[in-house]
Amino acid sequence: xxxxxxxxxxxxxxxxxxxxxxxxxxxxxxxxxxxxxxxxxxxxxxxxxxxxxxxxxxxxxxxxxxxxxxxxxxxxxxxxxxxxxxxxxxxxxxxxxxxxxxxxxxxxxxxxxxxxxxxxxxxxxxxxxxxxxxxxxxxxxxxxxxxxxxxxxxxxxxxxxxxxxxxxxxxxxxxxxxxxxxxxxxxxxxxxxxxxxxxxxxxxxxxxxxxxxxxxxxxxxxxxxxxxxxxxxxxxxxxxxxxxxxxxxxxxxxxxxxxxxxxxxxxxxxxxxxxxxxxxxxxxxxxxxxxxxxxxxxxxxxxxxxxxxxxxxxxxxxxxxxxxxxxxxxxxxxxxxxxxx
Amino acid sequence: xxxxxxxxxxxxxxxxxxxxxxxxxxxxxxxxxxxxxxxxxxxxxxxxxxxxxxxxxxxxxxxxxxxxxxxxxxxxxxxxxxxxxxxxxxxxxxxxxxxxxxxxxxxxxxxxxxxxxxxxxxxxxxxxxxxxxxxxxxxxxxxxxxxxxxxxxxxxxxxxxxxxxxxxxxxxxxxxxxxxxxxxxxxxxxxxxxxxxxxxxxxxxxxxxxxxxxxxxxxxxxxxxxxxxxxxxxxxxxxxxxxxxxxxxxxxxxxxxxxxxxxxxxxxxxxxxxxxxxxxxxxxxxxxxxxxxxxxxxxxxxxxxxxxxx
Numbered sequence: 001x002x003x004x005x006x007x008x009x010x011x012x013x014x015x016x017x018x019x020x021x022x023x024x025x026x027x028x029x030x031x032x033x034x035x036x037x038x039x040x041x042x043x044x045x046x047x048x049x050x051x052x053x054x055x056x057x058x059x060x061x062x063x064x065x066x067x068x069x070x071x072x073x074x075x076x077x078x079x080x081x082x083x084x085x086x087x088x089x090x091x092x093x094x095x096x097x098x099x100x101x102x103x104x105x106x107x108x109x110x111x112x113x114x115x116x117x118x119x120x121x122x123x124x125x126x127x128x129x130x131x132x133x134x135x136x137x138x139x140x141x142x143x144x145x146x147x148x149x150x151x152x153x154x155x156x157x158x159x160x161x162x163x164x165x166x167x168x169x170x171x172x173x174x175x176x177x178x179x180x181x182x183x184x185x186x187x188x189x190x191x192x193x194x195x196x197x198x199x200x201x202x203x204x205x206x207x208x209x210x211x212x213x214x215x216x217x218x219x220x221x222x223x224x225x226x227x228x229x230x231x232x233x234x235x236x237x238x239x240x241x242x243x244x245x246x247x248x249x250x251x252x253x254x255x256x257x258x259x260x261x262x263x264x265x266x267x268x269x270x271x272x273x274x275x276x277x278x279x280x281x282x283x284x285x286x287x288x289x290x291x292x293x294x295x296x297x298x299x300x301x302x303x304x305x306x307x308x309x310x311x312x313x314x315x316x317x318x319x320x321x322x323x324x325x326x327x328x329x330x331x332x333x334x335x336x337x338x339x340x341x
Numbered sequence: 342x343x344x345x346x347x348x349x350x351x352x353x354x355x356x357x358x359x360x361x362x363x364x365x366x367x368x369x370x371x372x373x374x375x376x377x378x379x380x381x382x383x384x385x386x387x388x389x390x391x392x393x394x395x396x397x398x399x400x401x402x403x404x405x406x407x408x409x410x411x412x413x414x415x416x417x418x419x420x421x422x423x424x425x426x427x428x429x430x431x432x433x434x435x436x437x438x439x440x441x442x443x444x445x446x447x448x449x450x451x452x453x454x455x456x457x458x459x460x461x462x463x464x465x466x467x468x469x470x471x472x473x474x475x476x477x478x479x480x481x482x483x484x485x486x487x488x489x490x491x492x493x494x495x496x497x498x499x500x501x502x503x504x505x506x507x508x509x510x511x512x513x514x515x516x517x518x519x520x521x522x523x524x525x526x527x528x529x530x531x532x533x534x535x536x537x538x539x540x541x542x543x544x545x546x547x548x549x550x551x552x553x554x555x556x557x558x559x560x561x562x563x564x565x566x567x568x569x570x571x572x573x574x575x576x577x578x579x580x581x582x583x584x585x586x587x588x589x590x591x592x593x594x595x596x597x598x599x600x601x602x603x604x605x606x607x608x609x610x611x612x613x614x615x616x617x618x619x620x621x622x623x624x625x626x627x628x629x630x631x632x633x634x635x636x637x638x639x640x641x642x643x644x645x646x647x648x649x650x651x
Contacts, residue, residue, distance in 0.1 A: 062366065062367060062387070063388070064364040064365075064387075064388050064389040065364040065365050065366035065367060065369070065387045065388060065389075066364075066365075066366075066367065066386075066387035066388035066389075067367050067387065120533070123533075123535055124533070124534075124535075125475050125534055125535065125536070126475075127475060127476050127482065128482070129471065129472065129475065129544070130544065130547075130548050131535075131536070131541065131544055131545070131548070149367070149368075150367040150368055150404075150405065151405060151406065152405050152406045152431075153368070153403060153405040153406065153407050153408065154408050157408055158406075158408060158431065161408075161410070161429045161530075161532055162530075164532050164533065165429070165530040165531060165532050168531065168532070168533065168534070169477055169504055169505065169531075172475040172476055172477065172504060172534075173476050173477045173478055173480060174482065175482035175483075175484075176548070177482075177484070177485065178482055178483055181485065182483055182485060183483060201528065202406065202431065202527075202528070218548070219545060219548075221545045221549075222545050222548045222549055222552070225548065225549040225552035225553060225556075226552055228552060228553065228556045229552050229555050229556045229559065231556070232555070232556035232557070232559040232560045232563075233559050235559070235560055235563055236559045236560060236562055236563030236566070237563070238563070239560075239563035239564055239566070239567040240563055240566045240567055240570065242567065243566070243567035243568075243569075243570035243571055243574075244570055246570075246571065246574060247570055247571070247573065247574040247577075250574050250578055251574060251577045251578060251581070254577070254578040254581045254582055255581045257582065257585070258581045258582050258584060258585025258586070259585065260585075261582075261585045261586060261588075261589045262585050262588045262589050262592070264589065265588065265589030265590070265591075265592040265593050266592055268592070268593050268596060269592045269593060269595065269596030269599075270596070272593075272596040272597060272599075272600045273596050273599050273600055273603070275600065276599070276600030276601075276603040276604055277603055279603075279604065279607070280603045280604060280606065280607030280608075281607075283607045283608060283614075283615065283618070284607055284610075286614075286618065287610055287611055287614060290611075290614055291611075294614075298614075298617060299641070301617070301618070301621055302617075302621065302641065303641075305621040305624055305625055308625060309624060309625060309628060310634070312628070312629065312630055313628060313629075313630055313632055313634045314630045314631070315630075315631065315632065315633045315634065316633075316634045316635075316636065317633060317634065317635040317636070318635075318636050318637075318638065318643060318646070319635060319636070319637050319638065320637070320638050
């Protein structure tokens with residue numbers, strides 16, 4: 001990084017300023033030569049000592065190996081010839097580690113891959129001694145470039161180890177069902193806290209920004225059984241829904257029919273009472289008139305009834321008051337009728 | 342010639358200078374030996390330092406925390422469950438001189454750590470039940486409705502030590518040994534714990550049967566609930582129908598009673614007349630053409646048939 005400018009510096013000068021001045025050199029007096037040499041020397045110093053820090057980084061400067069300063073983004077100078085060395089640390093960039101899978105090609109539709117080694121990362125024991133496959137990512141930032149560079153060797157490797165240990169510790173304290181469903185957020189949060197705790201303990205200068213659980217699955221051989229549970233839950237819901245559907249079809253109908261019976265009874269009641277009142281009124285009316293001449297009225301009604309009745313009846317038998325033995329006659333008639341056909 | 346001599350002198354001086362200064366980086370510490378004999382303490386200050394040229398030799402060691410990844414070891418737990426245990430450790434060279442004398446270089450250090458950390462890990466894992474190594478606290482698992490009452494017995498086991506503390510035990514015991522190598526152990530942690538294949542297969546079988554149980558129960562719960570709803574349906578139907586019937590009968594009864602009262606009040610004025618009128622009415626309605634009418638001549642109507650006068 002810093003050594004890049006060390007190599008490039010002199011070439012620029014030799015090919016640029018020095019190359020042009022070289023033909024005139026012999027005609028100049030010795031004093032001039034010294035002055036030019038000094039200027040060229042200064043230029044070399046300037047160019048080899050120049051370095052630039054990108055906006056997302058800072059530069060950590062070491063003089064003879066000792067930390068001397070941290071420089072912010074922008075152009076800077078350092079003592080050249082390896083006396084001061086700059087290490088650029090991308091403190092503003094969000095860095096990411098993936099566990100249990102790898103992004104092969106990040107795009108709108110990213111491609112992922114799970115190598116056997118990566119698969120080992122994601123297989124873990126849950127708190128009820130079951131097994132789950134947990135994939136996750138950690139996003140982090142370098143908070144303290146000095147610690148990041150000087151306190152730990154192989155920071156990234158260590159960070160991955162820490163992350164695995166933290167995740168397994170948290171998953172080990174949750175049941176497989178929590179890991180797979182209801183506990184996901186809590187687990188991610190706890191694992192993040194644990195990982196940050198480890199970072200602080202190890203003083204690796206890293207700030208964990210986010211830990212996100214990706215695919216969390218039961219191991220492949222167990223998957224069908226887990227699916228069966230989901231299916232069974234669906235079936236349960238369906239059975240209940242169907243029963244409710246039947247209920248909703250039958251009960252309102254029964255309510256309607258009951259209502260109908262009540263309404264009909266109300267109708268009957270009205271009719272019955274009204275009829276009674278009608279009959280009573282009629283009787284009252286007749287009675288009022290009857291009272292005035294009971295005998296003749298009664299007779300009149302009797303005779304009127306007979307008059308109406310008699311024409312309708314085809315079979316009439318008039319007997320003298322002394323006659324007895326109507327029954328034999330009637331029986332004869334019955335027999336005759338029986339013989340006739 | 343003064344010129345060449347001067348150049349030679351400058352060259353010599355330069356060589357001498359370069360041989361007697363050295364730099365120490367922030368990540369390094371140095372011990373100096375003179376004819377193989379160590380001199381003084383380590384130089385851990387970063388920066389430029391001086392030494393005697395040629396007769397003093399530098400030995401550089403890393404000052405940072407260094408990595409250690411234990412091999413995956415197959416270890417039986419106290420409850421005889423075979424697991425693969427993988428630990429990682431972080432360590433640093435705390436006493437470079439002793440480190441140099443005892444193990445020589447980092448490779449030597451790693452191999453000592455292998456012995457110490459692996460040994461302590463074995464001891465620790467073998468003296469605890471698996472659940473103690475997996476869990477860290479006694480927090481109660483959250484349970485969804487579907488899983489109520491199912492779940493392995495392990496879920497209810499109370500732990501006494503826990504993963505974190507067991508790792509601390511390994512760290513403490515191993516850290517007691519490592520200073521003799523000039524090593525300070527900073528942390529030991531369980532990275533991976535997995536069942537060995539044969540055990541894993543059994544665990545999978547158990548998980549499968551557990552899920553089957555959950556599925557079965559879910560199904561039968563569904564059927565049970567459905568039957569309950571059907572029962573409630575019957576109940577509600579009979580309930581509403583009978584309430585309707587009761588109301589209807591009550592209404593009818595009340596109406597009958599009212600009608601009876603009305604009739605009684607009206608006809609009570611002259612029961613004889615009522616009987617007469619009703620009889621007449623019944624005659625009119627009740628007799629049709631097939632009815633035999635046998636009239637005696639002494640009836641009211643026919644008495645005049647015999648004789649017109651009184």
